[in-house]
Each structure stands twice: as C-alpha cells, then as structure tokens.
Amino acid sequence: xxxxxxxxxxxxxxxxxxxxxxxxxxxxxxxxxxxxxxxxxxxxxxxxxxxxxxxxxxxxxxxxxxxxxxxxxxxxxxxxxxxxxxxxxxxxxxxxxxxxxxxxxxxxxxxxxxxxxxxxxxxxxxxxxxxxxxxx
Numbered sequence: 001x002x003x004x005x006x007x008x009x010x011x012x013x014x015x016x017x018x019x020x021x022x023x024x025x026x027x028x029x030x031x032x033x034x035x036x037x038x039x040x041x042x043x044x045x046x047x048x049x050x051x052x053x054x055x056x057x058x059x060x061x062x063x064x065x066x067x068x069x070x071x072x073x074x075x076x077x078x079x080x081x082x083x084x085x086x087x088x089x090x091x092x093x094x095x096x097x098x099x100x101x102x103x104x105x106x107x108x109x110x111x112x113x114x115x116x117x118x119x120x121x122x123x124x125x126x127x128x129x130x131x132x133x134x135x136x
Contacts, residue, residue: 018121025117029110037105044102048088048110052118055087059122077126084122088115 026049033041059080067076088111095102 018125021121022117025113029113033106033110040101041105044105044107045110045114047102048107049114051088051091051111052114055084055115056118056122058087059083080122080126084119085115 030042030045033045035041037044059082062083063076063080067079092108092111095107100107
C-alpha cells in the first residue's frame, strides 16, 4: 500500500514538486503560528491556507466551466487570476471590517504567505499545461 503512494509521486513529478514546496512552506509557517499564538494562531494559519486553496479551486472550476476547450486557455488563465485573487481578498476584507480576533493571530500575514505560495504553484501548472513553443 505504501509503495502505491510513492509511485504516485514518481509517476507525477509535478505533484511531487508541489507537495514538497507546500510542505517546506506550510510546516515552518504552522510552527511559527503555534509558537506565536498557540492554537488560535495555528487555526488562523490553517484558515488562511484553506481560503487560498478554495480560491485556486474555484478559479479552476469556473474557468473550465465558462471557457472550455484549448483555444480559451489564455483567457482561462486571466479569468482565473481574478477569481484566485478575489476570494482571499474578499475574506480578508470581511475579517478586517468585522474586526475579527483572527487579525490578532496573524491571519492577514498568513494569507499573504499562502497566497504567494499557491500562486506560484498554480501558475507553474498553468504554464506547463500550455505546452506552447516559445516565440522566435
């Protein structure tokens, strides 16, 4: 059973790289959040990661549903950037306007960190998916 999980990473190097990058960033951030504010800090970091992840998933789904086909790939990427940014930004705005205790625990900072992380991974996957030759 364990060998099957390792084969998943060997057969899909992009998945392995994304997992490694997420692990090397999420672990130190989670430890820092716990060190600063114990459980509430860890909850704030987890909610920030979840918010950014939801933004990526929603952007991908909406892009696939509204702009299907290979001809719309560039438009899908641009539209996806808008949604990927809007979800975390709107939630952060709500947290700030409501003066939530999450702000004390560093939610906005963790949101910035995880947004950048998932942005890099998502853009990398999108570029690899394009498979277009370089212009000469």
